[in-house]
Amino acid sequence: MKHIYYILGICILLISSCTDETEEVFKESPEVRMSGVLSEYQNILMSGDGQWLAYYGGEAILMHFYNDSVAFKSTFNNGNDDRTITYRVGASQAPELIFETHSVFHSLYELDRANREYEFLFEEISDTEITFISKTDLGADKTRIVFVKGVPSDIDDARKLKPIVDSLSYFKDFYVDDNPINYRLVTLSGKTFVKNIQEDGLIVNTPLDMGITRDGVIFVPSLEIEGESVSEFVFDETSSVFTAKNTSKKIEIRVSEDTHFSNSDVFSKFMEVDFKGLINTSYSMDSVLTYLRKDVPNFSGVQFYVIRGWTLAYAPGSEGGNWAGLSDFHYNKRDDNNLLITWDYLVWGGSFWELFYYSRGGDILFNEFLLDPNGIYVDEVGSGEYILVSNTDPSKYIQLND
Amino acid sequence: MKNIKIIHILLLLVFITSCNDDEAPIYVPDELEESTDLIDVYFKDNFLEPYGTAVRWRWDDKLVDNSKRVTPIKREFCIPMGNFIKNFWIAPFEKTEDGKSFIYELFPPEVMLIGSPMYNSDGESITLGYADAGVRITFTQVNEYDLGNPDWVLMQLRTAEHEFGHIVHQNYNLPNGLKEVTPANYKSNNWLNLAGDVQQSNPRISREAISLGMVSNYGTSDVNEDFCELLSIYITSEVAEFEERYLTHEPEEIIKLDDGTEIEPNADAAEVNAGRDFIAIKLKLVKDYYWEKFKIDLDVLRDEIVFRLKNPNNPNGDKSDK
Numbered sequence: 001m002k003h004i005y006y007i008l009g010i011c012i013l014l015i016s017s018c019t020d021e022t023e024e025v026f027k028e029s030p031e032v033r034m035s036g037v038l039s040e041y042q043n044i045l046m047s048g049d050g051q052w053l054a055y056y057g058g059e060a061i062l063m064h065f066y067n068d069s070v071a072f073k074s075t076f077n078n079g080n081d082d083r084t085i086t087y088r089v090g091a092s093q094a095p096e097l098i099f100e101t102h103s104v105f106h107s108l109y110e111l112d113r114a115n116r117e118y119e120f121l122f123e124e125i126s127d128t129e130i131t132f133i134s135k136t137d138l139g140a141d142k143t144r145i146v147f148v149k150g151v152p153s154d155i156d157d158a159r160k161l162k163p164i165v166d167s168l169s170y171f172k173d174f175y176v177d178d179n180p181i182n183y184r185l186v187t188l189s190g191k192t193f194v195k196n197i198q199e200d201g202l203i204v205n206t207p208l209d210m211g212i213t214r215d216g217v218i219f220v221p222s223l224e225i226e227g228e229s230v231s232e233f234v235f236d237e238t239s240s241v242f243t244a245k246n247t248s249k250k251i252e253i254r255v256s257e258d259t260h261f262s263n264s265d266v267f268s269k270f271m272e273v274d275f276k277g278l279i280n281t282s283y284s285m286d287s288v289l290t291y292l293r294k295d296v297p298n299f300s301g302v303q304f305y306v307i308r309g310w311t312l313a314y315a316p317g318s319e320g321g322n323w324a325g326l327s328d329f330h331y332n333k334r335d336d337n338n339l340l341i342t343w344d345y346l347v348w349g350g351s352f353w354e355l356f357y358y359s360r361g362g363d364i365l366f367n368e369f370l371l372d373p374n375g376i377y378v379d380e381v382g383s384g385e386y387i388l389v390s391n392t393d394p395s396k397y398i399q400l401n402d
Numbered sequence: 403m404k405n406i407k408i409i410h411i412l413l414l415l416v417f418i419t420s421c422n423d424d425e426a427p428i429y430v431p432d433e434l435e436e437s438t439d440l441i442d443v444y445f446k447d448n449f450l451e452p453y454g455t456a457v458r459w460r461w462d463d464k465l466v467d468n469s470k471r472v473t474p475i476k477r478e479f480c481i482p483m484g485n486f487i488k489n490f491w492i493a494p495f496e497k498t499e500d501g502k503s504f505i506y507e508l509f510p511p512e513v514m515l516i517g518s519p520m521y522n523s524d525g526e527s528i529t530l531g532y533a534d535a536g537v538r539i540t541f542t543q544v545n546e547y548d549l550g551n552p553d554w555v556l557m558q559l560r561t562a563e564h565e566f567g568h569i570v571h572q573n574y575n576l577p578n579g580l581k582e583v584t585p586a587n588y589k590s591n592n593w594l595n596l597a598g599d600v601q602q603s604n605p606r607i608s609r610e611a612i613s614l615g616m617v618s619n620y621g622t623s624d625v626n627e628d629f630c631e632l633l634s635i636y637i638t639s640e641v642a643e644f645e646e647r648y649l650t651h652e653p654e655e656i657i658k659l660d661d662g663t664e665i666e667p668n669a670d671a672a673e674v675n676a677g678r679d680f681i682a683i684k685l686k687l688v689k690d691y692y693w694e695k696f697k698i699d700l701d702v703l704r705d706e707i708v709f710r711l712k713n714p715n716n717p718n719g720d721k722s723d724k
Contacts, residue, residue, distance in 0.1 A: 068439075085477050086439065086460065100460035101480070102517050102545060106473040110518060113471055113525065119463060317602065 034091055042089045044125055045097075052130070053150025055211030055218050057108035057116055058192065060158040062150050073155045074104045075162050075212055081107045095122040096135060111190060120145060146220075157214035164237060165212055166283035169394040170379075170387065171256040172242075176226050176249050183225065185210075185253050186381060188399055189286040194223060195381050203382050216242055225251055257394060262337040262378045270339070270378050270386055271306055271331060273402040278302040279385075280399040285369070288398075291361030296352060302365070304400060306331045311370070313356040324350020326357060329370070338375040338391065369396060441480045448484055449513070453492075453506065457484065458514040458538075465514055465538075470529065472542065475517040479547045483515055486547070489717040490555070491562045494706035500697035508569055512538035517545035530561050539565045549714040556711065557604050560634045567630035577691035581625050584680050587614040593623040600647070605631070613673040615680025617648055632684055637704045638711065649682055651675040 028036070045052070045065040054061045059076040071084040086100040097120055099105060105118040120132035123144065134143040166187075174183035174194075182197040192210040197203055209220045215234050222231040225244075230251055233242035244251035278301060281288055292299050298315040303323075305312070312325035328347045332340045343366075348357070356362050369390055370376075377389040384402030437443070445457040458465055461474040475483070492509070495501035519528040520542045530542060541558060548554050589596075593611075596619040600607040605618040616622045621631035636644060654672050657665040668674070692698045710717040 083477060088460075092464070098461060099474070101474050102476040106517070110473060113521065118473065 038089045038091060038095055041095055041097075041122055041125060044127060044130070045089070047127060048149070049151075051150055051152075052147040053154055054145055054147050055213070055220055056105065056145055056209065057111070058190065058210050058212075059104070059108065060155055060211050060213060061104050062152060062155050063147070070099070070103075072104050073152055075155060075158045076104050076107060079159070093121065093135070096120065097122065097132065117143060144221075154214045158212045161215070161235065162212045165217065165235065167395045168240070168255050169257050170282065170377075170389045170397045171258070171394060172253050173256065174225060175252045175254055178250065181226070186387065187282070188280040189283050191280055192219075193381075203380065205382055262339070264333070264337050266378050266380045266386075267333045267337055267339065269380060273384065274305050274307040276304045276306060276386075276400040276402055278304070278398060279401050282395060282397045284393070284395040285364070285398055288361045288365050288369075291359050291364070292356070295359035295361065296355045311366070312350070313352070313362075315352060318352055320351025324348075324353040324356055326353060326366075334375055336375075339378050339388065340373075340375045341370050343371055369398070441477070444481050444484060448488060453509045454511060455509055456512050458512060466516070466520075466540075469523045471521040471525070472516045473518040473545075475515045475544045479517070479544050480515065482547055483541065483544050486549070486555075486558065487513065487541075487562070490559050490707070490710055491566075493718065494703055494710065495698070497702075497706055498698070501703070504696045504698055508566070508573060510537060510539045510566075510569055514538055514540040515544050516540060516542045519543050530557065539569075552711070552714075553604060555714055556638060559707070559711070560605070560638050563634035563637060564630040567633045568626065571626060571629055574695055576625065576629055577687040580629060580684060580687050583684050583687070584615040584628075585625075587616070587622065587680075588624050588628070589614075589622045590624065593619050593621075596622065605635070609668075609670055609674050611677075612648065612681070613670060613677040615677045615684065617681060628684070629688065632681070633688055633700075636685060636688070637700055637707055639704070640708055641704075649678055649685075651678060 042065075046067065050065040052063050052065070054063070057076075059074055061072065061074040061076070064071040064073075065087070068086060069084050070087045072082045073079065074082055076082075081104050083101075083103065085103055088098050088100060090096055090098050099118070103118075109116045109118045117134045117136045119135040121135050122130065123133040124131040128149055130147040132145045132147070134145075137143045168187075170186075172185040172187070174181050174185070184195045186193050186195055186205075187210065191207070193205040193207045195203060195205050206223070208223070211218045211220065213232065216232065217235065218232045219230070222229045224230075226249060228244075228247045228249060228251060230244040230247055232245040233253060234245060235242050240255035240257075242253040242255075278289075292302070292313065296313055296315055298317045300314045300316055303312045303314055303325075304310075308327070309329040309331070310325060310327045311329060312323045314323055316322045318324075326343075326346070326348050328344060330342045330344075332342060334340050348354075357366070369388075372390055372392050374391040377391060377394075379387040379389065381387050381399070386400050388398050388400065390396040441459060445459070449455040449457050459475055459480045466472055492505055495505045520530075520540075521528055528542070539562065541561065543554070543557070546554055596606070596610055597608040598606045598619075599609055600612065605620055607618050611617070611619045611622050614622050616628055616631065617635045618631045621628040652671050652675060653665070653667045654675065655667060657667075659665065689700045692700050713719050
């Protein structure tokens with residue numbers, strides 16, 4: 001009988017435990033709620049004038065969102081990749097903004113498939129700023145991109161400023177409250193980093209994206225300089241100085257045209273390793289690679305042998321061999337420790353040396369840069385990494401790696 | 403004891419009836435509005451309604467293997483690419499009623515358009531296109547659209563015909579006897595090690611592949627690829643070009659010219675000629691298969707395709723005027 005009471009007790013408990021009065025946390029199904037979130041995000045994109053500005057891959061990109069399309073206006077490729085395309089706000093792992101056909105973001109990705117992406121998830125959203133996080137970046141420190149409100153004149157002004165910034169001298173050094181610090185901004189074609197020489201002499205480079213704004217530049221991610229987080233700089237063309245916005249200290253990047261003097265250690269290090277590859281150029285020199293790609297079939301790169309004195313083009317699959325170029329260059333150290341390259345006479349080798357040498361790219365490389373009698377400044381920017389800068393025109397420089 | 407049984411039954415009833423889900427929220431999807439986008443309208447009129455084929459041109463990463471890196475098609479190339487598929491792939495088949503039936507039955511239910519090359523995980527090598535389980539054919543490099551570039555036109559068309567070949571054999575099996583012609587000559591992934599001494603790319607071809615009885619290096623990977631490569635290259639090649647490379651024997655002995663000059667044969671001439679004989683056998687099997695199963699004469703189809711390749715800007719032109 002005792003058992004019966006126990007069982008009856010349990011029975012009453014069970015009956016009372018299930019009730020229709022359970023309050024639902026959400027009134028709608030997950031699908032309805034997700035649909036609501038996506039609609040809300042799209043409404044924010046279209047809110048106000050629907051125009052948002054982003055800086056990515058060193059370019060300023062304005063997007064004008066309509067109900068079912070988005071119009072792009074950017075500094076990239078003189079606006080030739082700007083299109084009006086369709087988009088949607090969808091959900092996979094999380095809400096995401098999907099550009100349904102090719103856009104400026106895809107063009108930038110195609111230039112650097114290893115480091116850029118074009119699929120972004122919403123991370124934080126407000127009426128004035130939207131932060132996206134990369135969907136495909138597998139690293140712990142995921143790429144983020146920020147949309148802020150913008151207007152078309154932002155792009156017009158940035159387009160005017162871009163060629164000015166691109167043609168600045170190599171020497172862009174940081175100053176804090178008028179005192180130089182060991183930071184140098186290095187801008188190359190499609191690549192930017194800040195070189196910092198630490199107290200122990202170690203060189204640390206911080207890669208970042210530098211976008212041209214309507215009145216200066218913006219760095220993504222922000223830089224940490226003397227305890228300050230700096231992102232936006234205003235450029236004064238008259239003094240060639242970039243001044244940081246919103247900092248308590250006066251932080252500047254001063255652009256100098258002065259002839260600099262290499263130290264002898266850099267020259268010695270530069271000459272230690274014979275083989276070097278041309279990795280990148282300044283914007284003022286990027287036509288070298290453009291012309292060589294056009295004129296030399298299968299062109300892949302330029303190689304320098306500083307001890308043996310060869311300068312070769314590499315074009316795998318070429319008839320008659322993969323390499324061709326010229327020899328008997330001499331790499332000399334001048335009294336001021338700058339580099340002077342001399343060449344006594346024309347000595348060539350390989351089946352396509354004429355295509356290389358007589359290309360406009362070869363002409364600029366050899367006659368307007370390497371063999372300049374004013375010499376070349378050599379800057380070390382990492383282990384086995386060097387920048388060679390024309391003393392005649394310091395906006396012309398190339399990056400070499402051992 | 404009896405009471406306990408009754409209580410057990412009561413308990414069971416309580417369990418069954420105590421919780422109900424009448425109040426569970428039910429998702430009612432929004433009604434889909436038909437797109438009025440010009441591109442959607444074009445693909446609906448030209449592919450979805452006549453062939454039941456959905457053309458995927460809007461970016462959707464779920465449709466691409468996530469180990470590949472690609473970018474979407476440019477909007478301005480969507481409709482031109484649709485016209486390319488119609489004029490170069492579909493129309494030659496539709497010159498006959500049997501060809502029309504063949505297309506209506508086997509044309510893939512899904513076609514995907516990708517703008518860039520499809521880079522593999524190594525970041526450098528690319529996949530030209532592929533067919534997923536006989537359902538979807540993916541075109542890559544559509545952003546390089548250029549009817550004036552014969553390499554691009556041939557690459558796209560051969561990719562389509564190759565992948566279409568997979569759909570055919572996945573539905574109807576391979577031609578009888580094809581597997582038995584060169585069963586020991588397939589190299590699996592080792593096809594990648596073959597040279598490009600006949601043709602460097604699009605497709606890469608070596609004399610060794612021809613010696614093995616295949617028309618391209620990729621064709622040596624397995625019998626399915628062998629079938630698709632033979633089919634796609636045959637129907638997109640001019641007669642003389644195909645015969646000279648793949649069917650006509652080259653000299654195996656020294657040739658003495660009238661002026662006394664002697665021409666040495668290639669060292670591997672006998673092996674390559676033996677391979678050509680294998681290709682001839684396979685080609686006959688493939689031609690017979692298409693005729694017997696589908697009443698499609700591959701020679702007639704080939705002539706129609708080659709005409710269009712020669713007249714890319716006037717693919718539907720009247721041949722009699724030419």
